[in-house]
Amino acid sequence: MIPAAFEYVAPTSVQEAIALLQQHGDEAKVLAGGHSLLPIMKFRLAQPKLVVDIGRIPGLDGIARSGDTITIGALATHDAVERSGLLREHCPLLPETASVIGDMQVRNRGTIGGSLAHADPAADYPGAVLALDAEIVARGPGGTRTIPARDFFVEMLTTALQPAELITEVRVPVIGKGTGTAYVKHAHPASGYAVVGVAVVLEAGGGTCRRCAIGINGVAGKAYRATAVERALAGRALDEKTVAAAAAHAADGVDVQGDLYASSDFRAHLASVYTKRAVLLAASRAG
Amino acid sequence: MAVTKLFGASIKRREDPRLITGMATYTDDLTLPGMAYAQIVRSPHAHARIVRIDAAAARRHPGVVAVFTGRDLAGALKPIPTAWLIPNADLKTPPHPPLAVDTVRYAGDGVAVVVATDRYAARDAAQLVEVTYEPLPAVVDQITAAGPGAPQIHAEAPGNLAFRWAVQGGDAGAAFAEAQRDGVVVSQRFVNQRLIPNAIETRSVLARYNSGSGELTVWYTTQNPHIARFLMSVVTGIPEQKIRIIAPEVGGGFGSKIPFYPDEAVVAFCARAIGRPVKWTEDRRENYLATIHGRDHITDLELAARTDGTVTGIRGKTWANLGAYLSTAAPGIPTILHGLMLPGCYAIPNLSYEVQGVFTNTAPVDAYRGAGRPEATYLIERMMDLLAARLGMDPAEVRRKNFIPPDRFPYTTAAGLQYDSGNYTPALERALEAAEYRRLRSVQQQGPKDNRYLGIGLSTYVEICGLGPSAVAGAVGFQGGLWESATVRLHPTGKATVFTGTSPHGQGEETTFAQIVAEELGLPIDDIEVVHGDTGSISMGWGTYGSRTTVVGGAAIALAARRVRDKATKIAAHLLEAAESDLVFDRGRFYVRGSPDRAKSIQDVTLQAYLAWNLPAGVEPSLEASAYYDPSNFTFPFGAHVAVVKVDAETGEVELRRYVAVDDCGRVINPMIVDGQVHGGLVQGIAQALWEGAAYSAEGQLLTGSMADYAVPRAHMFPRFVTGRTETPSPHNPLGVKGVGETGTIASTPAIVNAVVDALRPFGITHLDMPLTPERVWTAIRTHARR
Missing domain, CATH: 3.30.365.10 (Aldehyde oxidase/xanthine dehydrogenase, molybdopterin binding domain)
Incomplete structure (x- = not known):
């Protein structure tokens, strides 16, 4: 499948990339790992005149800790996130999430920044960054700003990023003792995308839930926080029955998507089951 | 007798080194001087009348050499034939034009072809071909299509019925009457859903026409080059002896590369029309739309049995969705290869089964694994x-x-x-x-x-399996034989080349066929080359499908190798000054029984066969033999x-x-x-x-x-x-x-x-x-x- 003709440019700095985006406006598209953009270009669903390849900008792929925050460069591949010792120790939710994205080829090329900026509702990272209350750092013509994950996903394939803004990094908190995390998904058998993916960050004590955050992707037009479940779990015992009752609210208040593989009814059901399982798994890890 | 341990050994596939290291040559890997690229413009509608095609903008696009529509081809190419004309089934074979002329009948039906100097220009220009359609009502499922009031897809096939075929054996009526009285009857509707074959290599065709010699050479992803040559000749009118079909490395087929598609005829036409080689390679989206699909049956079935579990009868009816046109083997798949196998491995004496083949506005359905x-x-x-x-x-x-x-x-x-x-x-x-x-x-x-x-x-x-006895093929309307050819040729140095009319494309017969010859002739396996997939070097053959390659093609090779051995035995006896009947052939060596120390190797004998200095009377020089094996069942x-x-x-x-x-x-x-x-x-x-x-x-x-x-x-x-x-x-x-x-x-x-x-x-x-x-x-x- 052959995309429409386009110009290609590979800036070597963020500044240069931003200038190109400013100059070309809607006619330009940002290329990072290429695993979202290239398929839609090959189907000619996107026909940008200019592809701005940010993949050669140095220094955007690091993973580092500073105090209670871990910073992940936008160009860190899913594979790098999955294998990062720092993340595995201090924020295992992201490596667990990265490990089930697509297949090995996708994980070797796809980037965390690219995935978040594309905002596919069935991508795996959105639920995790929501559950982690991550911060997305973006740089644009007006300078650098920090967008809370909660405000980042606007609607399907649309984010809070301004046209000439680039994600430069993602900041996640260090997960402390007493908090367990988990990401479980039902993958589409063809695409590997999440039909339902549930990310949980849960602080437990004495067999009860002190606080939990649940991010869900794959279910609605955008990833969301399952606040009804979070509220229903707060201060409650973490036994299966209680968790199941709370998880029944996993799709409350959202417009559940349906497709050839899973109707909206079934997806809502899966959301509840996978939320229950993710919460119980996170609770079992909250040592 | 087995002279080596090669038959039955898990020898590593000789094909794999080139496949694994990327050294295999597929059709799309080939580039000829002056080669142009084709892109087929396909209908976005499942059923529509073509009102107008305006190719002016496409023709103006840089790099475009030519644009042809169905009308341009209509005089030059004959309709795409169906090659399995099942008898006693009132089979209708509506014409299948290589490019649609007035009507498109499925989403993916070809309406025009753009030829350009590179594949990107061809792809871009295809988008510029403006086709005005008048959409018609479409029908996709076979029961609706066969029912009253359904959109009619071909004037030649009223009620969208392509055929009505039945098989009877014993007395199903009596068996069911008895079961209803004293036994049990179970019934169920089954849906055998439509599948997409998904060969990893999509289809590809490269055609070169030499206007000086009148020869058409086509490199092409086919499972059966000789059938393709015959059908190419029928469709293009180019005489069979002027056509050479080569199947280079073929990356899987699963049946989807058996048919002769409109696309290969269109590409051949383009090559001839513009006087340059033309290549066309399907993309995956096109592969999904326009390469054949498989299965797609809906069946109502009943089984009669005694209360002790003894099955006494089976009866029912299947609606087989054939898609918009009859693909090459389509009529035979849901009938001969399906209906006749319904009783399975059970002794069921009574059978009554009907299959209706139905046209719908979907991709054609044919053989899938x-x-x-x-x-x-x-x-x-x-x-x-x-x-x-x-x-x-x-x-x-x-x-x-x-x-x-x-x-x-x-x-x-x-x-x-x-x-x-x-x-x-x-x-x-x-x-x-x-x-x-x-x-x-x-x-x-x-x-x-x-x-x-x-x-x-x-x-x-x-x-x-092992398709099949040619007389049976003829009796069930298959428009070809199903025997197989083989030539085993020994070279003066004692090495061998084996030619087979089958056309393996992933099944490993370059290895298993060499094992057969190694066993029959006592040659080291590395001294044997297996050649397939080229009508220029292989006299005739029917290809690879229906689990026939080793069964029929392998048998032909064994017979050819045995003929070589028989001739070699004559020469060896002469050289050893012994009677043939006193000779032993063991692991590639001929000797007189009891005197294994005085032996002639197959290599020695082969050299002598070529030197011809001292051959027995009546024995011709060289050492090769052909066999044509037609299975009895x-x-x-x-x-x-x-x-x-x-x-x-x-x-x-x-x-x-x-x-x-x-x-x-x-x-x-x-x-x-x-x-x-x-x-x-x-x-x-x-x-x-x-x-x-x-x-x-x-x-x-x-x-x-x-x-x-x-x-x-x-x-x-x-x-x-x-x-x-x-x-x-x-x-x-x-x-x-x-x-x-x-x-x-x-x-x-x-x-x-x-x-x-x-x-x-x-x-x-x-x-x-x-x-x-x-x-x-x-x-x-x-x-x-x-x-």
């Missing part, structure tokens, strides 16, 4: 389980009770086929043992654990498969825990290659049961139009397969082989469905249609739980 036999096996194997459930019998017991007993072979079925040999119970017992069947049944008795339900599914099958491999699943009742997810396949394909030349064929077949068959399924919208748009929507199976979705074998040689095949290319696909689909339905028995579920997606399973559980 197993081709008719998976559909038949699915029906009978599901029915055996339904019967077992109805009678409260163990599914294994119902099968044992109805197997054709070993002492009745050769056995003539109610459908009229004569099964060559078989011994079904040992294969079943071995499979049950490997699966730990009894233990699993007792675990199942203890009930579900964590809401996960254990299910065990059996499938015992027989299939028809088909072969009938069989086996027993066991699937073990766990069904998560909360989500409907099916987990395949264990899979045991015991197959009997007669004598085995290369066990590793046989296992490879079984594994690949299992993956495809299991995928039909669990994941795959092509879907069209009511308007005829393909909804599963990419690998992001259509679930092609991947390695991580499967457990480690357990394979085993029994060996019942074919009594009529010179090598005793039976064929193994399709057994996995044929047996595994019902084994999986039987296992899942077995797991769901506590809910009162007796049947589910494929694919068994979590939602389908969950919905069934929920619906039954509510009752």
Whole structure:
């Protein structure tokens, strides 16, 4: 499948990339790992005149800790996130999430920044960054700003990023003792995308839930926080029955998507089951 | 006699080094001087009248050499023929123009072709061809299409009926009357969903026409170059002797590269018209739209039995969706290769079965791995389980009770086929043992654990392979023979080249055929080259499909090699000054019985055959022989498969825990290659049961139009397969082989469905249609739980 003709440019700095985006406006598209953009270009669903390849900008792929925050460069591949010792120790939710994205080829090329900026509702990272209350750092013509994950996903394939803004990094908190995390998904058998993916960050004590955050992707037009479940779990015992009752609210208040593989009814059901399982798994890890 | 240990050895595939290291040459790898690229403009509508085609903008696009429409081709190319004209079925063969002229009949139907100096320009310009359509109502499912008031797709086929075919044996009416009185009748509607073949290499054609010599050379992804040459000649009018078809490396076919498609004729036309070589390579989206699909049956079936489980009759009707046009072999797949296999491996004396072939506004349907036999096996194997459930019998017991007993072979079925040999119970017992069947049944008795339900599914099958006796092919309307050719040529240095009319494209016969020759002639395997897939070097052949390559092509090679050996024996006897009858041939050496120290090697003899200084009277120089083997019957491999699943009742997810396949394909030349064929077949068959399924919208748009929507199976979705074998040689095949290319696909689909339905028995579920997606399973559980 052959995309429409386009110009290609590979800036070597963020500044240069931003200038190109400013100059070309809607006619330009940002290329990072290429695993979202290239398929839609090959189907000619996107026909940008200019592809701005940010993949050669140095220094955007690091993973580092500073105090209670871990910073992940936008160009860190899913594979790098999955294998990062720092993340595995201090924020295992992201490596667990990265490990089930697509297949090995996708994980070797796809980037965390690219995935978040594309905002596919069935991508795996959105639920995790929501559950982690991550911060997305973006740089644009007006300078650098920090967008809370909660405000980042606007609607399907649309984010809070301004046209000439680039994600430069993602900041996640260090997960402390007493908090367990988990990401479980039902993958589409063809695409590997999440039909339902549930990310949980849960602080437990004495067999009860002190606080939990649940991010869900794959279910609605955008990833969301399952606040009804979070509220229903707060201060409650973490036994299966209680968790199941709370998880029944996993799709409350959202417009559940349906497709050839899973109707909206079934997806809502899966959301509840996978939320229950993710919460119980996170609770079992909250040592 | 075996002179080496090569026959039966797991020799590594000689094809693999070039395939694995990227050194194989596929059609799309070829570039000729001055080559142009074609892009076919395809209809976005499932059914529409073509009002106008304006190609002016496309012609102006930089790099465009020419644009042709259906009208431009109409005088130059004949319609694409159908090559399996089943008799006594009122078969209609409406014309299939290479590019649509007035009407498009499925989304993907070609309407124009753009030829440009590079493939990017061709692709861009194709978008500039403006086609004005007047949409017509479309119909995609076969029962609606065959019903009253459906849109009519071809004037030549009223009611969208392509054919009505039936098979009768015994007295089904009497059997069902008796069963209704004293026995049981089980009935069920089955949907065998449409599948997309998904060869990893999409189709590709490179055509070169030399206007000076009048020769057309076509490199092309075909499973059967000689059939392609014949049909190319029919469609283009270029004489057969002026056409050379070459199948370079072909990256899988699964039946989808048997047909002669409109595209190859169009590309040949373009090459001739513009006086330059033209290449066309399908992209994956196009492959989904315009390469044939498989299966797509809807069947109503009834089984009559006594209360002790003895099956007495089977009857029913199938609506086979053939798509918009009759593809090359399409009429024969749901009839001859399907209906005749309905009784399976059971002694069922009474049969009455009808198949209606129906046109719809969908991609043409033709042979896909197993081709008719998976559909038949699915029906009978599901029915055996339904019967077992109805009678409260163990599914294994119902099968044992109805197997054709070993002492009745050769056995003539109610459908009229004569099964060559078989011994079904040992294969079943071995499979049950490997699966730990009894233990699993007792675990199942203890009930579900964590809401996960254990299910065990059996499938015992027989299939028809080694296509086939040419007289039978003719009797059932196949427009060709099904014998096979082979030439074994020894060179002066004692090396050999083997030419086969089959056209392997992944099955490993470059290795197994060399093993056959090595065994027959005592040559080192590395001294043997196998050549296939070129009408320029191979006199004739019918190609690779229907698990015929080793059975028919391999037999021809063995016969040719034996002729070479006979001639070599004459020369050796002369050189050793002995009588032929006193000669021993052992591991490539001829000697007089009792004097092994004074020997002539096959290499010595070969050199002498070429030098011709001292040949016996009446023996001609050189050492080569050809053989044309026409089998006296088909072969009938069989086996027993066991699937073990766990069904998560909360989500409907099916987990395949264990899979045991015991197959009997007669004598085995290369066990590793046989296992490879079984594994690949299992993956495809299991995928039909669990994941795959092509879907069209009511308007005829393909909804599963990419690998992001259509679930092609991947390695991580499967457990480690357990394979085993029994060996019942074919009594009529010179090598005793039976064929193994399709057994996995044929047996595994019902084994999986039987296992899942077995797991769901506590809910009162007796049947589910494929694919068994979590939602389908969950919905069934929920619906039954509510009752």
